[in-house]
Amino acid sequence: MSFGQFIALISFVLSMGTIAVTYWIGTSQGTAELCNPFIDGCTDITHTGMKGDAGFIFRGGMIAACAFFIIWWQICRTWLSAYTVTTGKKVALNAMHFFGVLAALGLLAGTAVLLPEKSATHWGVHVRGANLFFQGMLLALTISYVLTLLARKQGLVVPSFWVKTALMGILWFMFIAFAGVTVGVELSNGKRIIEWWATLFIGLYLLSSFWDWRGVRLVSE
Numbered sequence: 001m002s003f004g005q006f007i008a009l010i011s012f013v014l015s016m017g018t019i020a021v022t023y024w025i026g027t028s029q030g031t032a033e034l035c036n037p038f039i040d041g042c043t044d045i046t047h048t049g050m051k052g053d054a055g056f057i058f059r060g061g062m063i064a065a066c067a068f069f070i071i072w073w074q075i076c077r078t079w080l081s082a083y084t085v086t087t088g089k090k091v092a093l094n095a096m097h098f099f100g101v102l103a104a105l106g107l108l109a110g111t112a113v114l115l116p117e118k119s120a121t122h123w124g125v126h127v128r129g130a131n132l133f134f135q136g137m138l139l140a141l142t143i144s145y146v147l148t149l150l151a152r153k154q155g156l157v158v159p160s161f162w163v164k165t166a167l168m169g170i171l172w173f174m175f176i177a178f179a180g181v182t183v184g185v186e187l188s189n190g191k192r193i194i195e196w197w198a199t200l201f202i203g204l205y206l207l208s209s210f211w212d213w214r215g216v217r218l219v220s221e
Contacts, residue, residue: 170201
């Protein structure tokens with residue numbers, strides 16, 4: 001497994017795994033409602049990881065995942081850099097990297113302020129951070145997809161291209177059909193369902209690079 005593949009895999013496993021484990025612990029300890037959140041939307045992701053043991057795991061796991069998200073975007077930049085030599089593409093590459101890292105930092109800040117007691121949580125920071133993650137990530141992934149499409153025409157091998165295409169189409173459909181993915185203190189069941197699916201599809205997009213980054217390695221010169 002190359003370094004690039006490791007980052008793609010750990011970014012998915014750490015983020016989605018943390019959410020799955022904390023939801024299982026939360027439902028076991030009675031701090032989260034048991035249902036199929038992808039269908040019923042009985043709870044949002046935030047409230048699965050606030051109280052009890054789940055809260056400690058959620059904060060630690062998601063903050064660690066944010067660090068790997070930042071590395072993921074650096075690798076994505078490096079992977080595409082040889083195919084972005086024109087001024088316009090360089091600007092797009094910088095914008096992709098900026099919004100991707102900004103999204104990760106937003107999620108980090110929004111997660112760090114979560115506390116077991118709802119009244120003690122800085123909800124303004126959490127809501128802004130979570131929304132920055134979804135909106136910044138969608139923008140960064142879109143730019144990344146367009147640059148990948150152009151680089152593929154120049155000869156870049158992208159084994160996961162059609163998977164990326166499907167995921168990008170689904171994310172934009174959700175964004176347009178449901179007026180974006182927005183997080184608030186209280187969400188309707190429908191918004192909760194969208195939050196769960198959007199998070200999963202973003203995670204899968206990050207994971208898709210596992211098949212593209214076989215040649216991305218750490219090299220000492």
